[in-house]
Amino acid sequence: MQTMFSIAVDALAYGMVLFVISIGLSVTMGLMRVVNLAHGAFAMIGGYFASYAAQHFGIGYVGAIFVAVIGTVVIAIPLERLLYRRIYGSPQLTQVLMTIGITFCVIGIANFAFGPTLKTIPLPEQLQGSVDIGFRSIGAHRIFAIVCGLAVAGALWFLIERTAFGVKLRASVDNAAMAAALGVRTEVVYAISFAVAIGLAAFGGVVGAELMPVEPYYALRYMVTFLVVVSVGGAGSIPGALAACLLLGGIDTTGRYLAPEYGEFFFYLAVIVVVTLFPRGLAGRLK
């Protein structure tokens, strides 16, 4: 029972962190049809920013999150202008190569600038201890991660379903050419969604730093995980991504607890089963 409970909490927290990072990838993939393998690299950049800000300038946790999000978006915008814009609509192989190239560059630069060691982001005192919820106590950081995930899901749902920007975004996802013909400035929609996606990745990178430690090979290690989550959930769908994150986070965490010697065997087995059964993802809109 004890183990079951801690597995459930860890799985939920891990799933939520996965969700925060990969939802941006899912939206941009549904919108721009870009297989962006460099998404994890942006989460890693966010982690580095936060760690640097906290360690060297003594900025608090919340401040560090802001620095990370803004700094990563500032880095990402010129990349979108110069590199990503050229591969919209290219064959998938081209996109995979370009984004793997970007990932390699980011890893190399991070390794050079910050060294190969793990970077920590000091947690504030409120998040360090554990919280007693009556019959059991849970690590405060786990609760924080879960709350962040739920907040992001809610905010995104509101943005996409209830605002004028969301209408334009959905129109561009369904049919970009028609949306543009009706006066939606798809370029602007693309740029804003890309910035939001990168910002969320950076946010997730900071919040999840306890579960997914920040080091130069972060971008390569989790690159596949994020892509898999998006594919299993179905690109461009928030409920699909949420379901995929909880399912895969649960399977991965359970596997690590109960059969650690198998590594990620069950995770990828589940991926094969789900993708075979639902080729368009759990809530597929991928055309």
Next chain:
Amino acid sequence: MNETNLAGAVPRRKMEIGGLVGVAAIIVVAIIGYFLFPSNLALLTRIIGTALLVLSIDLVTGYCGVATLGHAALFGAGAYGAGIAAAHFGITEPLTMTLIGAAAGAVAGLVSGAIVLRAHGLSQLVLSIAVIHLFHEAANKASGWTGGSDGLADIMPDALLGMFEFDLWGQTAYIYGVVLLLVVFVLLRMLVRSPFGMLCRGIKEDPIRVHAMGASVNSTLLKMYVISGMVAGVGGALNAISTQVVGLDSLSFTLSAEALVMLVLGGTGSLFGALIGTVTFMWFEDLVSAANPFHWLTMVGALLIAVVLFAPRGLYGTAQHLFSRRTERSA
């Protein structure tokens, strides 16, 4: 370049001359390599093994249009097949080991092809990634057979044909590798120009049309996957024979991704492109990592971005394109 020139001049004998030039080019490059880097034959043999893997990716990606990031599964299966045969069953005859590697690669090709071909587009890519990780974890778990993360050692191949010992300098292994590459190259050149190869190209262009024509798309692709597995398996076996050890890195996602990068660097859909891409990438990697190990990943990344932006057809494809444009203009 030379090959295109001759082919353009005598179109009817394009096939024979192109093939002969290819074989001659491989032999010349192999001899130059032998005399240029006599102390580094192990690297050259590794390049040949990887070239076989890249050729086998070219068969499914370049000729059939199946995007895969998990092709090292086939290579690793060949390497482990040959290695396990030698270490556990005492089959140390190099030719037999190579054949066992090819068979193991073919089986792995059948299994991963059956999984990967069930989906298209992004899902296909993700399935191929899942396959390579499954193979990797399975090999890691079955450490009784594969040595797990320590790697499979104790591979002691006999003398080749009973005459040529595998020496410390890797001369025998290198020459064996070159011969294997030549044989595979000639066979593949015949394969991709056969009606079967044409059918595969047709599927790449328009699977629905091929299906309507009455050909079975999936079984054709699966056949190609098995053939591709044999080629990759030979490469893996060569690697096992020459290094006498098989590590888990031969079943890794990184190797799959790197091999795909090499293919695209050289140019998909052409056997020369695969070979040129492998040699260029591995030479570049060796050069940069020797000069500055910290920066090689950055350099490789920058190279990739540059290829996508400035030479999307790959080195060989771009050279061919420029050349054919020039001959057109002069004609």
